[in-house]
Amino acid sequence: METQNNNLQQNKFGHWLKTSITARMLMVGFLVIILLVPLSYINSLINERAFRQKDVVNEINKKWGNDVLVYGPILKLPYKTYSETKTFNEKTKTYFKETQTHIKYAYIFPEHLNATVDVNSKTLKRGNFESAVFTTTMDFTGNYIPVDLTAKGIKQEDIVWNEASIIIKTSNLKGIKSEVQIKLEDKAYSFETNFNQNTNSRLDVLESALIKNEDLFKTKNTPFSFSMTFNGSRQIELIPIGKTTTMHMNSNWADPSFMGNYLPNDETKSITKDGFKADWKILHINRAFSQQHLKSIPKLSQFAFGTKFMVMVDEYQKSERSAKYGFLVIGLTFLVFFLIQTLSKIHIHPFQYLMIGLALTMFYTLLVSLSEHSNFLKAYVISGASVIVLITLYSKSILKTFKFPIFIGLSLTGLYAFIYVIIQLENYALLVGSIGLFLILAIVMFVSRKIDWHNG
Structure with missing residues (x-):
């Protein structure tokens, strides 16, 4: 039932x-x-x-070369500072003064910085994934004006002119594919790696040999030129440290993404299926930092500008x-x-x-x-x-x-x-x-x- x-x-x-x-x-x-x-x-x-x-792309980029950021050239100029100490003499019951000399450094940015960047891009594949990589040659020219640090409280006679050097900071030390030399007037100076103990910084330091010429930077304009060749990936950036900074970039990459605080000039920018051309011009009035710095080189990565080279893979x-x-x-x-x-x-x-x-x-x-x-x-x-x-x-x-x-x-x-x-x-x-x-x-x-x- x-x-x-x-x-x-x-x-x-x-x-x-x-x-x-x-x-x-x-x-x-x-x-x-x-x-x-x-x-x-x-x-x-x-x-x-x-x-x-993302993991595969990062692995490809790590082996070929990482993103490129160039921060330089920066004039490293030593100068003397003085301190006094008083010592009491028990025998004479008097104080005598002793003056000590200390060496510190001023960091001077150029008056003009002009960059011409030629980029040959391609894609590297691994399995089903691909990444955009490039080889770029970056040619730099510009000049320094005579250095005057009296406004900073430093006398001209306290500057050690014959021990100056040039510093270039970059994010892609591994990707450099040629010797780097800077030409000041008619003489070339080679660079060596200066170990960066600041582990929080993504930039490595290249420093030139000492420039033993008191006339340079002291009384006249000093022109410079140098070239850097990189294997890199993802993006190319430049920090506009020139009082006037220009950059011309030419590439065979058809899908650029312009990045940073400054965009290229619309009048001269050209993007076609065969590549792109772009020009930037940044004046000192467009950025919030000065041309002279004491104690240390400021962190200015937030002012960088440039181009991102990305494979348009958004599947x-x-x-x-x-x-x-x-x-x-x-x-x-x-x-x-x-x-x-x-x-x-x-x-x-x-x-x-x-x-x-x-x-x-x-x-x-x-x-x-x-x-x-x-x-x-x-x-x-x-x-x-x-x-x-x-x-x-x-x-x-x-x-x-x-x-x-x-x-x-x-x-x-x-x-x-x-x-x-x-x-x-x-x-x-x-x-x-x-x-x-x-x-x-x-x-x-x-x-x-x-x-x-x-x-x-």
Whole structure:
């Protein structure tokens, strides 16, 4: 008797599930929530692959050469300071004074700094990932004006003119591919590495041999010139320490991203598929530091400007943005099947809903895996077409007609096309998405107006 009651209750529940609109809505909503679990795993997969790409790119760059930042040339000029000590003599019962001499350094920036930068860029691949690397030759010219430190409280006779040197700081000591020599008037001075004990600084120090010429920097303009050749990656930056700083950059890279506090001149900037040319000019009035510094070289990396050379690989970002619409795709697809089931009285089993939902989640794993071997558009089309064909054919076996499966296929095609447009947009993504969702809501309201919601 008890068994019969249980069977009767199960039959009533099954009948209620088949005939009740409320029951079907609850079932569809529950399945959508269940499918959020595999969607979360897919988002984790996308993030994992994106981190893997960053690790591989960093490894490639580390072996080839890191980003390039040049801070120099800086004139290092020693000067004397004095201190007095008093000593009491017990025998004479008097004090006598002793003067001690100390050597300190002033750091002088050039009056003009002109840089001509030629960059030969290429991509290096490792597996499915690639990184932008380059070889650059940077030619520098400029001049120092006669140094006068009296405003800093330093007398001219206290400056040790014949022990001056030149300092260049760079972020890519490993990537230097040629000897560095600076030419002052007609004489060249070589550089050696000066070990940087400041572990918090990303810049290494090159210092020239002592410039044993008292006439330089003291009474006349001193022109200079030097060249540096780097193997580098990611970006090239220059700190504008000249009272007037100019830089001309020429490269075969077609996708530059200009960075830093100063942008190139629009009048002379040129970007084509074969590369780009850009010119910068920064005046001392454009930056908040002086030309003379005592005690130490100031940290001025925040004033750097230049160009970023990045491979325009944003497949993972696009895949991640696409996966964020997974809930919308599953929800709207289930809504289409729900409306078809309600209007046509065709029964669709919860298991069949689940299979359709899993097929929709497979789109994102296909998209991520294919985009690693092809461009994003091709991967998106292949993944979308595969899922649409699979669900359309499966719908044919469920709905026993051609009309509804074709409608479902067209709906999915329009939905995936709509999402692709959204993820390609930046400034208008919210506007287009809002309009699209409004139109979808209007269509659903129009189609569902004939459903008798009170009957179930």
